[in-house]
Amino acid sequence: MSNAQKRLLKEFKKYSNPNNKLSESIISLTPINDNNLFDWIAIINPIETIYKKGFYKLSIKLSNTYPLTPPIIKFITNESQIDRDEQITYQIPHCNIDFKTGEICLDILKIDNWSPIWTLEYSILAIIYLLNNQEPNSPLNIDFANLIKLNDKLAINSIINYYIK
Amino acid sequence: MTDDDEYFEDFSDNSSIELSGVDEDVLGNELSSVDISDSGEYEFDDGPGNTDSSSEILYSFYKSRTSGGIPTHRLKYRNIALDDIQKELEKDVKKVQNMLQLDYGKCLNLLLQYSWNEHKMLDMYMNAPNHQDYLLKNGIYEAKFPEDLSRLISTETDENILCGICYCGPTKDEPMNFFSMYGCKHKFCTDCYIQYLKNKNESGSMAIECPFADPKCHLKITIEELNVLSEYNNKMEEKHFYHKKQEECNLLSEEQIKQMYKLDSDSEFEFDEQLDVEDDFNNTVKTKEKMKIDELVYDFHTIIQQREREEIDKKRNRTIISKYWYNIGSRYCTINTKKYKHCPSPDCDNVVQFIGFDSDIVANIEELKRLLMIPLVRCKSNHQFCFGCNETAHAPCPCKVVQLWKIKCEDDSETLNWIQTNTKDCPRCHSLIEKNGGCNHMTCKSCTYNFCWICLGDWTAHRNNYRCDKYVPNEDSDVSKVRESLEKYMFYFNHFNNQRISHDKDKQILEIFENKIKELQINSGVSWIESVFYKECVNALLECRESLKWSYAFLFYIPNCRGKQLIETAQWQLSNKVEQLSRLFEDVEIGDVIKKKPMFLTIKSSMVTAQNVFLETCIDIFADKHTLKDFVQRWNIK
Numbered sequence: 001m002s003n004a005q006k007r008l009l010k011e012f013k014k015y016s017n018p019n020n021k022l023s024e025s026i027i028s029l030t031p032i033n034d035n036n037l038f039d040w041i042a043i044i045n046p047i048e049t050i051y052k053k054g055f056y057k058l059s060i061k062l063s064n065t066y067p068l069t070p071p072i073i074k075f076i077t078n079e080s081q082i083d084r085d086e087q088i089t090y091q092i093p094h095c096n097i098d099f100k101t102g103e104i105c106l107d108i109l110k111i112d113n114w115s116p117i118w119t120l121e122y123s124i125l126a127i128i129y130l131l132n133n134q135e136p137n138s139p140l141n142i143d144f145a146n147l148i149k150l151n152d153k154l155a156i157n158s159i160i161n162y163y164i165k
Numbered sequence: 166m167t168d169d170d171e172y173f174e175d176f177s178d179n180s181s182i183e184l185s186g187v188d189e190d191v192l193g194n195e196l197s198s199v200d201i202s203d204s205g206e207y208e209f210d211d212g213p214g215n216t217d218s219s220s221e222i223l224y225s226f227y228k229s230r231t232s233g234g235i236p237t238h239r240l241k242y243r244n245i246a247l248d249d250i251q252k253e254l255e256k257d258v259k260k261v262q263n264m265l266q267l268d269y270g271k272c273l274n275l276l277l278q279y280s281w282n283e284h285k286m287l288d289m290y291m292n293a294p295n296h297q298d299y300l301l302k303n304g305i306y307e308a309k310f311p312e313d314l315s316r317l318i319s320t321e322t323d324e325n326i327l328c329g330i331c332y333c334g335p336t337k338d339e340p341m342n343f344f345s346m347y348g349c350k351h352k353f354c355t356d357c358y359i360q361y362l363k364n365k366n367e368s369g370s371m372a373i374e375c376p377f378a379d380p381k382c383h384l385k386i387t388i389e390e391l392n393v394l395s396e397y398n399n400k401m402e403e404k405h406f407y408h409k410k411q412e413e414c415n416l417l418s419e420e421q422i423k424q425m426y427k428l429d430s431d432s433e434f435e436f437d438e439q440l441d442v443e444d445d446f447n448n449t450v451k452t453k454e455k456m457k458i459d460e461l462v463y464d465f466h467t468i469i470q471q472r473e474r475e476e477i478d479k480k481r482n483r484t485i486i487s488k489y490w491y492n493i494g495s496r497y498c499t500i501n502t503k504k505y506k507h508c509p510s511p512d513c514d515n516v517v518q519f520i521g522f523d524s525d526i527v528a529n530i531e532e533l534k535r536l537l538m539i540p541l542v543r544c545k546s547n548h549q550f551c552f553g554c555n556e557t558a559h560a561p562c563p564c565k566v567v568q569l570w571k572i573k574c575e576d577d578s579e580t581l582n583w584i585q586t587n588t589k590d591c592p593r594c595h596s597l598i599e600k601n602g603g604c605n606h607m608t609c610k611s612c613t614y615n616f617c618w619i620c621l622g623d624w625t626a627h628r629n630n631y632r633c634d635k636y637v638p639n640e641d642s643d644v645s646k647v648r649e650s651l652e653k654y655m656f657y658f659n660h661f662n663n664q665r666i667s668h669d670k671d672k673q674i675l676e677i678f679e680n681k682i683k684e685l686q687i688n689s690g691v692s693w694i695e696s697v698f699y700k701e702c703v704n705a706l707l708e709c710r711e712s713l714k715w716s717y718a719f720l721f722y723i724p725n726c727r728g729k730q731l732i733e734t735a736q737w738q739l740s741n742k743v744e745q746l747s748r749l750f751e752d753v754e755i756g757d758v759i760k761k762k763p764m765f766l767t768i769k770s771s772m773v774t775a776q777n778v779f780l781e782t783c784i785d786i787f788a789d790k791h792t793l794k795d796f797v798q799r800w801n802i803k
């Protein structure tokens with residue numbers, strides 16, 4: 001078993017232990033299937049943010065150099081019809097999230113800023129934190145960044161909620 | 166006390182003067198001040214104690230003036246290895262260390278932080294209201310290291326300790342080794358710390374930060390601390406070494422193969438004395454054995470080659486420290502690209518150091534480029550490349566023209582396809598022809614037609630001079646201008662491309678040739694010294710092919726004039742010799758190689774002469790200021 005697998009197994013055990021409660025915003029955080037620890041799914045309900053009414057799904061991909069290299073995390077925006085979940089919102093308007101691909105621009109997930117002591121849970125929490133702390137100056141979604149810059153709260157909320165199921 | 170120490174002391178005494186003189190320089194001309202102006206100073210820096218490390222001064226051309234009396238404005242350079250840069254940099258670090266009275270690795274980190282801009286770094290340091298804060302901001306803990314840093318590694322048995330990377334902890338029965346930097350005490354197990362550093366090393370990071378991040382620790386590891394882990398890692402890896410050693414023993418040694426050859430030649434001797442009846446049978450046995458040994462020899466050579474490559478890799482990655490210095494050295498070359506160039510040849514760690522120019526009017530590379538001169542240099546391993554643009558050698562084509570040509574070729578890649586598909590049949594019987602050597606003299610296997618690969622014309626028209634180099638504009642035809650220019654381009658491109666193909670084919674033939682030579686050495690005891698002459702012939706041949714190739718790109722851009730005619734004449738003389746040598750390599754029986762040594766060397770030296778005459782002719786064409794100006798304006802070369 002590689003170092004990456006050992007570490008991921010430890011994380012997996014920690015997250016599936018009922019005594020160890022995850023943050024309330026994280027509904028689930030598990031590998032897609034038990035034989036592959038390099039492919040995870042997280043479902044979040046970011047209750048303390050302006051996206052609180054939505055449930056979002058994130059894909060987490062890991063390499064054999066984890067945790068020395070960061071996980072690759074993105075919002076799932078294009079799930080096939082068969083796998084689609086009624087509860088999940090597949091569109092998220094956010095300055096630093098690509099509306100089409102779901103890619104996230106977050107500095108701690110870049111190789112130079114990543115630290116190996118951070119976990120998958122920490123990474124997801126950092127993304128939830130990003131939801132309420134948008135960075136309109138390095139946008140992946142330019143239209144939405146303009147709204148944030150104008151600080152038009154009404155427009156912002158109605159757009160977010162327009163997409164939420 | 167050595168000269169060096171004295172020098173450093175002097176420096177620190179004068180440091181205040183030095184600094185005030187430097188301030189303006191840094192503020193006014195931050196970007197360019199580092200490079201060239203330093204070069205003179207550097208030679209001075211070397212001092213008398215260091216002459217041994219500086220190799221001889223080399224020049225980018227073999228003559229300072231062409232036979233026509235035109236100055237060649239040669240670039241002066243020196244060959245060094247990446248390790249030599251390390252030595253230079255270590256001197257810089259020591260200099261700073263003497264001034265700041267900080268540990269060596271901390272000074273190194275400061276210099277890395279400021280991309281070796283020592284003046285700027287010192288300026289910031291001196292002007293900082295609080296030195297300790299300033300250092301901390303740069304990831305440095307000021308307090309001096311203790312004598313023995315090995316205590317940074319500790320063996321732990323406390324079950325409450327957990328490594329934050331692997332999430333493993335020690336138990337009473339299974340203790341674990343932990344490491345932390347001197348300044349922050351963030352402990353991680355040694356395995357994880359080493360993997361972390363190796364990973365950062367692999368991506369070329371320097372002044373690597375502590376892995377702790379809750380909150381982010383910005384302390385940077387010093388070379389002293391790295392050394393502690395590097396040595397620990399070496400010890401651990403030595404344990405694995407034993408296994409590797411055993412694996413290698415399973416390979417046949419060169420001695421063993423030689424032994425087998427001896428047996429083979431002995432038995433051959435016996436067979437020859439036997440009677441005719443068994444001859445056929447013996448022959449098949451002999452060939453079979455011979456084939457088996459051929460295979461072994463071939464395997465042997467490929468394994469040797471592979472090992473050589475691995476050796477280079479190992480040397481570079483030998484320890485965490487050596488890889489770290491390798492990264493520092495190559496980064497330094499990219500920062501100081503005007504002064505140092507890393508050889509572009511793959512797997513080559515050599516560096517060429519710029520010294521100056523052998524010229525009254527040229528002071529920097531840009532000026533040289535404006536005169537359309539090409540600063541060709543050779544690394545320690547004899548790889549030739551252009552100091553101006555870091556491409557492989559492209560004389561006689563000036564750097565800017567190379568760029569123009571490349572863009573043109575990309576734009577016209579469709580015509581390229583046309584040419585390639587239209588030159589595959591024999592022009593007489595249309596049977597498929599495979600070009601297997603670099604020589605352009607083709608003989609069709611089905612109809613024995615002798616023709617020229619380039620123009621597909623009868624070879625008898627080329628026989629005496631191998632000449633097929635002249636593009637003659639067809640003035641009678643009433644084709645449109647566009648078509649004419651395309652025709653012209655295709656003519657030169659065709660030649661260019663053929664030289665490229667010939668170059669690759671030559672390379673292939675020479676590789677086979679090389680293996681045969683090695684075989685010859687083992688087989689008949691020909692010494693390496695005796696047979697090594699072919700190597701210089703090979704290199705010269707491949708280099709001349711490159712010149713010929715680029716000459717077609719060059720000629721495409723030169724307007725019809727007397728100069729162009731002179732170049733073409735010199736070009737066909739060179740091409741004549743190149744084809745002669747290429748043919749010789751292709752035709753010679755391996756057994757005759759030593760016998761034909763004088764022939765190889767004669768053709769080679771006349772080829773090199775032709776090459777020099779050719780390159781000089783190409784330089785002469787721009788001797789006239791108007792021609793140069795016209796050319797530069799016409800092709801918009803800045």
Ligand SMILES: [Zn+2]
Pocket residue numbers: 328329330331332333353354355356357358
């Ligand atoms: Zn560990």
Ligand SMILES: [Zn+2]
Pocket residue numbers: 346349350351375376377382383384
């Ligand atoms: Zn730390």
Ligand SMILES: [Zn+2]
Pocket residue numbers: 508509510513514515544545546547548
């Ligand atoms: Zn080289």
Ligand SMILES: [Zn+2]
Pocket residue numbers: 539551552553554555556559563564
């Ligand atoms: Zn060049």
Ligand SMILES: [Zn+2]
Pocket residue numbers: 591592593594595596609610611612613614
């Ligand atoms: Zn034919």
Ligand SMILES: [Zn+2]
Pocket residue numbers: 617618619620621622627632633
């Ligand atoms: Zn021809």
